Amino acid sequence: MDNPPAMSERLERQIRFLVEIDRLKAIQRRSLLIDGRRRENSAEHSWHIAVMALVLAEYAEAPVDLCRVLKMLLVHDIVEIDAGDTYAYDPSGKVDQAEREAAAAERIFGLLPADQAAELQALWQEFDAGETAEAKFAHAVDRLMPLLHNFHTEGESWQAHGVDQGQVEQRVSAIAAGSRRLWEYADALVRRAVEAGYLQAVPGNADQTHP
Amino acid sequence: MDNPPAMSERLERQIRFLVEIDRLKAIQRRSLLIDGRRRENSAEHSWHIAVMALVLAEYAEAPVDLCRVLKMLLVHDIVEIDAGDTYAYDPSGKVDQAEREAAAAERIFGLLPADQAAELQALWQEFDAGETAEAKFAHAVDRLMPLLHNFHTEGESWQAHGVDQGQVEQRVSAIAAGSRRLWEYADALVRRAVEAGYLQAVPGNADQTHP
């Protein structure tokens, strides 16, 4: 190799990170694939929501830098390699989720050269904080996608975990901050899911859903 | 719903496309996951190479629009839903690959509204043609990644398909057009794979590998 050693060490660190994150393909989510054949993993989910952002960017509530949204979605679940996937409807899993994920981000992004570790940490923190227009839109697609999976598998994962309409509406309501239009779509889909018997109705909670 | 029907139809088409491409998660590649546990699917592979492009963009031979590279990598394998994954070292699979993939692009991207169908078709064609700086760099990461998988699984898929050093060097040489630095890395890795006994040596072909 005719390259300066410093250059080589930088590339070796980058490759080491890329090899390490292959493990995201072994992190299972609660949702089934749309054909119902197996549970989804977090790597293929990250791909799917990145394409979703690309296709649905026109509905973002505020103008977004799509490139930033894509980067955020590509890296947002990498912490699950150490911290695991925390199910949206599992309060017990959320108790120490923030600490576990922060430690995971430190270790995994820390495999990279310092400048890139800082860049990817910042993207992950921006997603996590959910305050920028890009982070809000990224959250919107991240929440809309599981709804599509649940609807098309006739609510399999909702039923398996005893999730009801009130819980789903609560979770889906966060889509509105990133895209009112996509929230309206999601809200209508939740109602169709209840009508179809995929999701247990909780009529009393209906008012909470309007942000 | 308080939206004009045309808007709704547009969104329905976009959602239909997003539901359809879930099937990319069922398309198996020849390569194993880096932990060797199972074969990789094309959706998680697309995620992995998108992150690779994000991390290794500094090595692109010519300056690239990273956003365009990411979009290209996110959509480049979607045609495999209809056309299947054509193994890099299978000449028979390549005979009608172009026709099968063109028909697949027509059908699958055609699920989208016309403007987006044209946009994603153009991205896929740009990748396929491999002529722009972005397409060349996208090809470079798409060819580097399987090398990492093969190296870290001790050449399992090379051996299973009787692939030798000359074939791998031929394939890897295309990385140079997108990144001379990454090609040097890949070339060194091929030699290490031969030394480690993961890949069958073909000493006579060594000269062909220098582009």
Ligand SMILES: [Ca+2]
């Ligand atoms: Ca997610």
